[in-house]
Amino acid sequence: MEFGPFLLLALMEGMVMSAVLALTAVGLSLVFGVMRVVNVAHGEFFMLGAVAAWFVTQAVPGHPALGFAAALLLAPLFVGAVAALADGLILKRLNYDPEATIVATIGLSYIFQQAALSFYGPDARPVLAPFDLRLQLPWFGYSGYKIAVVIAAALILIGIWLFMTRSRAGLVMRATQADRDTARAFGINVDRVFATVFALGAAMAAMGAVLIVPIQQAHYLMGHDPLLLSFIVVIIGGLGSLRGTLVAALLIGLSDGVISVFFSPTLAKILATLFVALVLVFRPQGLFGGQR
Template sequence: MDIGPYLLLASLEGAVTAAVLALTAVGLSLVFGVMRVVNVAHGEFFMLGAVLAWWVTSLVAGHAALGFVLALLVVPVMVGALAALADMTILKRIAYDPERTIVATIGILYIIQQVTLMTYGPDARPVEPPFNTRLALPWIEFVDGKPHIYWPWGLSTTTYKLGVIAAAVLVLIGVWLVMAKSRIGLIMRATQLDRDMALAFGIPVERVYALVFGLGAALAALAAVLIVPIQQAHYLMGGDPLLLSFIVVIIGGLGSLPGTVVAAILIGLSDGIISVFFSPTLAKILATLLVALVLVFRPQGLFGVRRA
């Protein structure tokens, strides 16, 4: 088999990574864009979503789809509510000061991680996907100038991985519609542009902040629920999503949702392709190098706006 089918397979794996990464990074970007808060605990909200997904599915008897759909609906709400509570009880009390919020979210990170370790344990545990049919993929080869379709051995994917990509696209479209077309999106954007003016017009800024912080965590938890049938739930699984989300947000532009999505696709696809042909470590090194180049030559990111 030539390199073409391998490249297609690597691109499909990268597309799954990009889809989950886009959801996670959009949540982080939304929090920073509206609140100007660097949420270091974002990866732990992702991890908590995966662990709670395992817990919910283990409670539901019957077909795996029943437990998974319940987890998909309930877990993001649970994690979002916990994040909103953390905002109201911790971040609000320190007036969202940039330096102190970093320290506070580091504290939230370790609290969530250690409580999960004490209750869930150190073992990685799987979640059964609701559907997982393997699909063979065709490839086109030109012989004497004429296309011929054949089915290379090993060139396949699963319906669940394609479902993850489709679900992420639908959720991202939904987030864009909320931010661009709805009244709550208008309120969020007004709060982002000028907090004091929003207060003057009677917008409950602190409630908006709690909603945004909860929504960002809910998106991370939703991404974790989608990926946990592919990657097992583990109490230390929040590190990589946090690192990659920061890389994506910096490259795309702090607070820019379109830039975050484009950067997530770029990083996700490159990670999948480089990991297959070379090594996952090289993929992380190149992503970090790209961040350094962006910070040097375009500090505001690819889609960000330079502030005066």
């Protein structure tokens, strides 16, 4: 293949990655922005979403699209419920102390991995795509489903954005983010907001996972890369800034796609991790965050 089409392929792969990454990272960013909690278990919520999707599609008979639609609805609900439970049972009792919550979410991530290993097993298992469509470009064929992933992720993100900016619940969340104590003084139930935000963040990771699982199989250790990349994206975008997170997801997804195709996926991740460490050191507000 010549350079031009090869680059196009790399960029398209990068777009798919950006889309899923944006969903996952916006979830992480939301949790950090509102709750000031660094959720190390976020990758495991992603993994639980993929595993739940496998169970749901197995349980629903008939056309794969039916099972997939059910999974896209049920897996995020299930993961969100698990997250809300974890928030109420553990994080709340720690008073959301930053260091204690990091240790606690590391503990949670081990428990989720073990749960997946015990109930799902060590194998990687595929989920059928809801439809089978191949787009024939002049240079190569491309999966129609991958393009659908990008569109679906964009729609979900627009939905989240509308929810945050136009709904009353979104307003309450933004108020809590801006000033927790004042929000409480105005009668906002901060505990409930936190539980909702934590559940919503986890559900977004699960949605990303359900979208990706027909392309990449579900496995109990699959949460590692999404966690790392979400961290990278959230930090580069500026901690807690949703718009920055989106731009950074696009930047990291596309560059990861290009470097992975032309060089090696490992090199892409080495560069991204070093880049993020240097951003945190020299520009802690993120590349796109304003001065605080």
